[in-house]
Amino acid sequence: MATAEQIKALIRSHLNMNAEQFNTSALQIAAHEARQGHDVLANEIKDMVDQARKKPTANNVIAFPQELTGLILTEQPERSLASLVVEDALKKRIERVVLEFRQQHKLKKHGLHHRRKLLFSGEPGTGKTMTAQVLAAELKQPLHIIQIDRLVTKFMGETGAKLRQIFERIRAISGVYLFDEFDAIGGERDLGNDVGEMRRVLNAFLQFIENDTSDNLIIAATNNPKLLDRALFRRFDDILQYAMPDGESCKHLIANLLGTFRSPQFPLDKAAQASQGLSHSEIDRACRDAIKMAILSNNSRVTYASFTALLKERHVAYKKKEG
Numbered sequence: 288m289a290t291a292e293q294i295k296a297l298i299r300s301h302l303n304m305n306a307e308q309f310n311t312s313a314l315q316i317a318a319h320e321a322r323q324g325h326d327v328l329a330n331e332i333k334d335m336v337d338q339a340r341k342k343p344t345a346n347n348v349i350a351f352p353q354e355l356t357g358l359i360l361t362e363q364p365e366r367s368l369a370s371l372v373v374e375d376a377l378k379k380r381i382e383r384v385v386l387e388f389r390q391q392h393k394l395k396k397h398g399l400h401h402r403r404k405l406l407f408s409g410e411p412g413t414g415k416t417m418t419a420q421v422l423a424a425e426l427k428q429p430l431h432i433i434q435i436d437r438l439v440t441k442f443m444g445e446t447g448a449k450l451r452q453i454f455e456r457i458r459a460i461s462g463v464y465l466f467d468e469f470d471a472i473g474g475e476r477d478l479g480n481d482v483g484e485m486r487r488v489l490n491a492f493l494q495f496i497e498n499d500t501s502d503n504l505i506i507a508a509t510n511n512p513k514l515l516d517r518a519l520f521r522r523f524d525d526i527l528q529y530a531m532p533d534g535e536s537c538k539h540l541i542a543n544l545l546g547t548f549r550s551p552q553f554p555l556d557k558a559a560q561a562s563q564g565l566s567h568s569e570i571d572r573a574c575r576d577a578i579k580m581a582i583l584s585n586n587s588r589v590t591y592a593s594f595t596a597l598l599k600e601r602h603v604a605y606k607k608k609e610g
């Protein structure tokens with residue numbers, strides 16, 4: 288029979304809602320039973336744990352360690368691939384991730400693995416986080432966003448240990464995992480920490496990624512293209528580069544966002560031209576603000592004048608942010 292310590296550990300992990308600790312304790316009991324020659328019982332326990340690890344239950348979803356709450360945001364996004372405005376080539380690569388994920392069993396039969404370790408790189412507000420949301424929605428998986436910069440600031444010297452806990456979750460709980468603002472540990476950005484420590488954390492992170500053998504999508508997003516050295520490339524199955532929107536993309540975005548608030552006379556080409564230099568996110572906001580303005584002044588359509596005035600605001604804000 289299991290020892291008193293093992294039973295207590297099992298109860299404790301259940302009360303703490305720590306699913307992985309629970310599984311570990313159960314496996315320790317299985318090992319204990321196996322040593323006593325109780326192979327049937329040991330195998331039954333192991334099978335139960337294996338099954339539980341494969342299944343994303345509601346319990347699993349909230350099973351992040353308490354101290355990580357607030358640093359990991361879990362959501363169930365509902366964003367369509369159609370609303371993401373990116374170059375065709377990039378869209379095709381995103382579609383390929385979805386296709387391979389959906390047909391991973393087919394690939395596995397031939398000893399192949401779906402691409403799932405992804406690096407997103409590009410300027411802020413160009414759709415990196417949105418892509419993670421779209422992927423989670425398309426694959427009907429929860430999205431777990433890990434705020435790396437906050438993790439580093441909060442735990443300093445312990446970041447490596449926290450990352451280990453997170454990767455243990457990844458092994459146990461299915462979902463799309465986004466390590467956002469990943470440059471906090473990768474770049475030269477100074478957080479008042481010593482650089483050696485950051486290097487170690489980055490290396491630990493890359494090692495965790497490399498060692499991960501789950502089926503989950505793991506995405507690292509960075510605004511800092513300097514990160515893209517060879518050592519990084521090796522670790523990822525795919526690297527997606529995000530760019531500021533070109534004229535066509537601006538047009539597409541504005542048309543999508545204004546929807547029925549755009550009159551047939553609205554000069555889309557001119558609006559797109561006036562938007563050049565802004566990110567998708569800035570254009571998104573200008574469009575929403577323009578719609579709000581129309582609603583509040585009891586108009587059913589956005590006027591070009593109000594739209595360009597709002598764009599101007601965004602341009603000014605953008606310049607300030609850059610400078």
Ligand SMILES: Nc1ncnc2c1ncn2[C@@H]1O[C@H](COP(=O)(O)OP(=O)(O)O)[C@@H](O)[C@H]1O
Nearest residue numbers: 370371372411412413414415416417567568571
């Ligand atoms: N490529 C895009 N297509 C459509 N909307 C976008 C795109 N990029 C950004 N947006 C809009 O701006 C918001 C913020 O963008 P986000 O994905 O967080 O940018 P990033 O993660 O690259 O900094 C998104 O939620 C979306 O509403």
Ligand SMILES: [Mg+2]
Nearest residue numbers: 415416467508
């Ligand atoms: Mg982002």
